[in-house]
Each structure stands twice: as C-alpha cells, then as structure tokens.
Amino acid sequence: MHAAHLIAEIRTLAPDADGWARHEKTGRACAVCPCGLNTGFISIDQAAETYRSHAIPGQKVRITLGGGGEAMLSLIRHMLRKG
Numbered sequence: 859m860h861a862a863h864l865i866a867e868i869r870t871l872a873p874d875a876d877g878w879a880r881h882e883k884t885g886r887a888c889a890v891c892p893c894g895l896n897t898g899f900i901s902i903d904q905a906a907e908t909y910r911s912h913a914i915p916g917q918k919v920r921i922t923l924g925g926g927g928e929a930m931l932s933l934i935r936h937m938l939r940k941g
C-alpha cells in the first residue's frame with residue numbers, strides 16, 4: 859500500500875525577545891511511504907521530485923513539518939507502522 863508523505867524539516871531557533879518559540883525551514887525534506895520508501899532528509903526539490911514520482915497521480919499531497927534528526931525519523935517510522 860502506498861501513502862507517500864512529505865516531511866519538511868524545521869529547526870528550532872532561540873526564542874524571540876518576548877519569549878515566543880520560533881522555527882524556520884531548513885530547506886530539506888524527507889519523502890516516506892509505508893512501502894518502505896524513506897529518502898532521509900535531502901533537498902526539498904529532490905524530496906518533492908521523489909514524492910511526485912512515487913505518489914499515485916491525483917493523490918492529495920500530504921506535507922508535515924518536523925524537526926530533523928534520528929528522533930524525528932524514528933517517530934515517522936512509528937507513525938507509518940500504526941497506519
């Protein structure tokens with residue numbers, strides 16, 4: 859079963875002067891699918907290209923924001939197992 863998912867990587871920045879948490883996109887993303895596809899974090903262009911060539915035509919694009927690193931990837935793997 860294919861249900862490709864695009865995860866845009868974000869990183870946490872130091873809080874601003876008022877103490878609000880801030881995040882910014884890193885320019886990297888990861889394409890994953892329950893069938894085992896997992897590109898790891900690569901450039902958004904490459905990840906989007908992999909996603910497009912993998913997704914079923916007409917499939918709704920699913921983009922998630924998430925932090926990078928091994929903790930995020932193990933969370934993704936856990937999410938995919940649940941589905």
Ligand SMILES: [Zn+2]
Nearest residue numbers: 860861891893
């Ligand atoms: Zn797949």
